[in-house]
Structure formats: structure tokens, C-alpha cells
Amino acid sequence: MNDSLIxxxxxxxxxxxxxLPGSKSITNRTLALAAISGSKVTLEGALFSEDTRIMVDSLQKLGFSVQDDETAKSITIEGRSGTIPNAEAELYVGNAGTAARFLTALLCLRDGGCYDLDGSPAMRERPMRGLLDALEKHGACKVTYKGKDGHFPFTLETKGLSGGYLEVDASASSQILSALLIVAPLAEGEPLIVNILGETVSHPFIDMTLGMMEQFGEDPEIGGHTGPFKFRCGPYTAPGASYQIEPDATAASYFMALPWVVGGELLLPKCGHIELQGDIRFLDVLGQLGGSFDEESGTLQVKYPHRLIDGFTQNFNPISDTFLTLAALSPLLNTELTITGIAHTRKQETDRIAAMATELEKLGQNVTETExxxxVHPDVEAMIALTKDAPLGIDTYHDHRVAMSFGILGCYDLHGDGRPWLEIHNPACCAKTFPNFFDVLESLRS
Structure with missing residues (x-):
């Protein structure tokens, strides 16, 4: 794919x-859980993308047996009952937040290990301190930073994970808490109790982690979303020889919104049975735009019998990955749209609030940004004027969700004559979670 796409x-x-591709969040959680279980598990419907390949490659470098078949969308991994086979490794986590957080916690199960970890320039800016401080204070590792404290790159000298009481600041990312929850049942000696200092974000992802842990045989005592979480000591056991990965609910959000933009309707197979992913609740948001959603035999039908264009205010904290989908469509509304609860997205693949504000302003929209x-105060006439002579380029900041969101907006026939008016820079960044996104979008035009 070229450096830009009209x-x-x-x-x-x-x-x-x-x-739709399989869920990244579920694929990488299943890989982590299966690796430290006592089972051999085949992931069916797994996602093959940049983030999941990083997870597979890292597990292989750590000595796990992992075979994958991209054609069949399957990955088979042999669990080692909480043992990390190799005592030394150099791991590169790219910009994969799940791999970065989950692997860091998994490594601390090994007593006497020494691991060098690094990530992309963007990952070097993403929050890790809450996880690293909690593990180091608990005595599970010693961290030596090679750059900025609390960030990649660093060396982990691991000492094994003991039971007792552990406190963590997971305010910057729910993945920090999920990482600790995943390894907690394998603590040595007494049970491990995990408590959160303050609040965390994106509670549905914590619910996803806990739900999957239960599928693998661990049902902790929970004191609400903030803990404490108390775990009995014992190995994980897979629910069967195969594990079915749900379709990616966040990826589905783009195609749930597409019929609102261009009219018509779409069928999304298997999306009617999504249970683990909170982002499926984006349907509730689209209901405010007139969406109608029917489910039959697991297939979700999406259409807009009454296409509504009034703006509204919505708290996106529980489903923050989908806020970009709605924000990108805001120029097509007739009144202002306000999206709240998204401060933590400033520390994700990019500063997502700033990125969306910048690109919407480039399209002539009046945007007000807070922390x-x-x-967004829509102005479709300004957008028409700015794109009447040539397509306007959208910068994507190496962020797949920026690219896909504005890709859906560009499907709107803004000038009424089929003229392209939007150009996506670096569309290949979609490889992070949905490598063939623009191919799928193109196939729907025929």
C-alpha cells in the first residue's frame, strides 16, 4: 500500500x-493465559496483525512452543504451568500495549531471569510506571531503566512472584491492572491480593480479563471494580483444546457506522454473540443516530431507518477506543457533539484527543478541546469549500484508529458527484489490528 490513499x-x-478480524484484546489475553496454563490450546479465529505477531514472537523468544496458521486463522500454544522457559531474552514490543504490559508481568513469574525490553518511539512515551513500580515494590523484580524512568527501554531482573498484598496505580491504563490480574493466581506461597490505588479506566477491559480468567478456571474474590482482588494459588486450565476468539468489536464500530454515512445496511457475522468486549456497547451510541440492530443466528444486521443528525453529549470512558469513530463523523451532524471521559486516550498510540482535534480543524470544523x-461544532460548508479543488490529506500519527475512522468519513459523497475529497496518509498503520481494512472497505463499493 502506498504512503497515502485517496x-x-x-x-x-x-x-x-x-x-471482521478477531479481537486483538482477546487474542493477546488468550495467548498470555494459555502460555501460563497447564494446557495445549488452539486459538480459533485469532487476529493476525502487528500486535499479535509481536506477542507470538515474544513468547517464542521466551521458549514457548507456538505454531500459527494465518490461512486458518489459528494459533496453537503449549502452556508451561506458570514457568517461563528461557531465563534470558531480548524482547521488542513495538507499540503493542497489551504485549508490553502482559509480558512484563509474565516475566516476573521467573526466578532468576534477566530480560531486556524495548518498544517503538511511541511506546517509549506510553505509561508503564504503575506496573513496574508495583512489581518492583512487591519484590518480583529489579528494574534498570536505560532512558526515562518509568518507560521503555529497561532491563528486568526477575525474582518470582510471591503472594501477599500488592498495590498498583492503574490510573493511566487498565492494561496495567489486567497484567497483574493475569499472573496473580500463580503467586507462590500465600494468595496474592491486588488492590488499586485510586481509580482505573476502561472498566469493561477489566471485566474482559476477569471473564477470561474464569474461563481458564480462576474465579477470584472481587471487591468491586477497585478491588481488592484476592486469588487462590493454582494453575490455569484451558476450557478445552480450542478457544474461539470473538470478532473485534472496535473494528466492528467502523462498519456499524458506515450505513449511517452512506445509507443501506450491513451484516456482521458472529457480532451478535459478542460477550467479552465492552466496545459492543457502541451500538447504544449509534442508536442515538437512528440505528436499528437485529440479530439472527449470531449475525448482526445494522441499518438506519431514521437517520438522525442531531449532536449530543456522550461519556466514552467505558468504550474509549470507539470515540474516534464518532468524532470523525461529527462534521456530518447539524449540532454540536461533545465526547467526555477520554483523558487517558492522550497516552495511547498517540494523543488521540489532540490528533482528532487537529484533523477536524483541518477540515474546517470548530473544535474545543479540554484535558x-x-x-465539535459541525460546519459542512467549510469542509466542502476546503476540498472543492483537491482531496485534503489526513495525518494519522501512526494510529490505526485515526486512519480507519477518517476512512469511513471519506466514504460520504460530500460533493454529490462522486469526487474523492479525503486522502489518508500512512494507511498501512492499520496493520496494528486490521491489516486489510481498506481492502474490505473497497470490496463494499462494488
């Missing part, structure tokens, strides 16, 4: 069916 607007209402919110 989006061709739809000339007719969309129809058809979209086969925790984004308000």
Missing part, C-alpha cells in the same frame, strides 16, 4: 456482509 466516496447505499473532552 478514499473513493460511495455512489450508492452499502450492502453486503463484513467478515478530558472534545467538542
Amino acid at each position: 478514499i473513493q466516496p460511495f455512489s450508492k447505499p452499502v450492502s453486503g456482509s463484513v467478515q 478530558d473532552s472534545l467538542t
Whole structure:
């Protein structure tokens, strides 16, 4: 794929069916849980993307047996009952937050290990301190930073994970808490009690982690979303020889929104049975835009019998990965849209609030930005004027969700004559979670 991609607007209402990739969040959680279980597990419907390949590659470097078949969308891994086979390794986690946090915690199960970890320039800026401080204070490792304290790159000298009481600041990312929850049942000696200092974000991802842990045989005592979480000591056991990965609910959000943009309807197979992913609740948001959603035999039908264009205010904290999907469509509303509860997204793949504000302003929209919110005052006439002579380029900041969100906006026939008006820079960044996103989008135009 070239360094930029001009989006061709739809000339007719969309129809058809979209086969979505597997969930990144579930794929990487399953890999972590399976690796430290006492079972051999085949992940069916697994996601093959940059983030999951990083996880697979890292587990292989640590000595785990992992075989993958991209054609069959399957990955088979042999668990080692909480043992990390190799005592030394150099791991590169790219910009994969799940791999970065989960692997760091997994490594601390090894007594006497020494591991060098690094990530991409963007990952070097993402929060790790809460996890590293908690593990080091608990005596599970010694951390030697090679750059900025609390960030990649660093060396972990691991000492094994003991039971007792552990406190963690997970305010910057729910993945920090999820990482500790995943390894907690394998603590040596007395049970490990995990408590949160303050609040965390994106509670549905914590619920996902706990739900999957239960599937693998661990049902902790829970004192609400903030803990304490108390675990009995014991190995994980897979629920069967195979584990079915749900379709990615966040990826589904783009295709749930597409019929609102261009008209028509879409079928999303297997999305009617999504249970682990909180982002499926993006449907509730789209309901405010007139969405109608029917489910039959697991297939979700999405259409807009009454296309509504009034703006509204929405707290996206529980489903923050989907806020970009709605923000990108805001120029097509007729009143202002306010999105709140998203301060933590400033520390994700990029500063997502600033990125969306910048690109929407480039399209002539009046945007008000606070630390925790984004308000867009739509101006479709300004957008028409700015793109009448040539497509306008959207910078994506190496962020897959910025690229995909504006890709959906570009499908709108803004000028009424099929002229392209939006160009996506670095569309290949979608490889992080949805490598063939723009191919799938193109297939729906035919």
C-alpha cells in the first residue's frame, strides 16, 4: 500500500456482509493465559496483525512452543504451568500495549531471569510506571531503566512472584491492572491480593480479563471494580483444546457506522454473540443516530431507518477506543457533539484527543478541546469549500484508529458527484489490528 490513499466516496447505499478480524484484546489475553496454563490450546479465529505477531514472537523468544496458521486463522500454544522457559531474552514490543504490559508481568513469574525490553518511539512515551513500580515494590523484580524512568527501554531482573498484598496505580491504563490480574493466581506461597490505588479506566477491559480468567478456571474474590482482588494459588486450565476468539468489536464500530454515512445496511457475522468486549456497547451510541440492530443466528444486521443528525453529549470512558469513530463523523451532524471521559486516550498510540482535534480543524470544523473532552461544532460548508479543488490529506500519527475512522468519513459523497475529497496518509498503520481494512472497505463499493 502506498504512503497515502485517496478514499473513493460511495455512489450508492452499502450492502453486503463484513467478515471482521478477531479481537486483538482477546487474542493477546488468550495467548498470555494459555502460555501460563497447564494446557495445549488452539486459538480459533485469532487476529493476525502487528500486535499479535509481536506477542507470538515474544513468547517464542521466551521458549514457548507456538505454531500459527494465518490461512486458518489459528494459533496453537503449549502452556508451561506458570514457568517461563528461557531465563534470558531480548524482547521488542513495538507499540503493542497489551504485549508490553502482559509480558512484563509474565516475566516476573521467573526466578532468576534477566530480560531486556524495548518498544517503538511511541511506546517509549506510553505509561508503564504503575506496573513496574508495583512489581518492583512487591519484590518480583529489579528494574534498570536505560532512558526515562518509568518507560521503555529497561532491563528486568526477575525474582518470582510471591503472594501477599500488592498495590498498583492503574490510573493511566487498565492494561496495567489486567497484567497483574493475569499472573496473580500463580503467586507462590500465600494468595496474592491486588488492590488499586485510586481509580482505573476502561472498566469493561477489566471485566474482559476477569471473564477470561474464569474461563481458564480462576474465579477470584472481587471487591468491586477497585478491588481488592484476592486469588487462590493454582494453575490455569484451558476450557478445552480450542478457544474461539470473538470478532473485534472496535473494528466492528467502523462498519456499524458506515450505513449511517452512506445509507443501506450491513451484516456482521458472529457480532451478535459478542460477550467479552465492552466496545459492543457502541451500538447504544449509534442508536442515538437512528440505528436499528437485529440479530439472527449470531449475525448482526445494522441499518438506519431514521437517520438522525442531531449532536449530543456522550461519556466514552467505558468504550474509549470507539470515540474516534464518532468524532470523525461529527462534521456530518447539524449540532454540536461533545465526547467526555477520554483523558487517558492522550497516552495511547498517540494523543488521540489532540490528533482528532487537529484533523477536524483541518477540515474546517470548530473544535474545543479540554484535558478530558472534545467538542465539535459541525460546519459542512467549510469542509466542502476546503476540498472543492483537491482531496485534503489526513495525518494519522501512526494510529490505526485515526486512519480507519477518517476512512469511513471519506466514504460520504460530500460533493454529490462522486469526487474523492479525503486522502489518508500512512494507511498501512492499520496493520496494528486490521491489516486489510481498506481492502474490505473497497470490496463494499462494488
